[in-house]
Amino acid sequence: MIKKITLLALMMATLLFAPNTYGATKQKVLPTPELREKTACTPIGKGAAMSIAARRADGKVLSASLNMRARPPVYRVKVLTKSGRVRHIYVNACSGR
Numbered sequence: 001m002i003k004k005i006t007l008l009a010l011m012m013a014t015l016l017f018a019p020n021t022y023g024a025t026k027q028k029v030l031p032t033p034e035l036r037e038k039t040a041c042t043p044i045g046k047g048a049a050m051s052i053a054a055r056r057a058d059g060k061v062l063s064a065s066l067n068m069r070a071r072p073p074v075y076r077v078k079v080l081t082k083s084g085r086v087r088h089i090y091v092n093a094c095s096g097r
Helices: 002-017 033-039 046-057
Strands: 057-067 074-081 084-093
Touching: 046 057, 046 074, 046 084
Parallel strands: none
Antiparallel strands: 057 074, 074 084
16 A cells, blocks of 8 residues: 555656656747848838728728737728728738738
8 A cells, every 4th residue: 555655656746847748838939130120021101001991991091000019010090981980991011901
């Protein structure tokens, strides 16, 4: 009986203190400055984003703002449609889509 308890305690200790090999999480790899420069884009102009959104929603643009923290950066354009509703159109600042 004592051998079984000792064996059980030893197994529990190895499970608790052994490195986690089964559910090990991958370490995040942060992009290097060279990679960031390659993936960064030059955003389209605010006027271009406003005209794209006006065509897409078929209405009048009220305002536009650029969110550079989003990946990819996006313009949030507020458009007043012909039916009188206000819509928010998101335009990709890199591709214009």
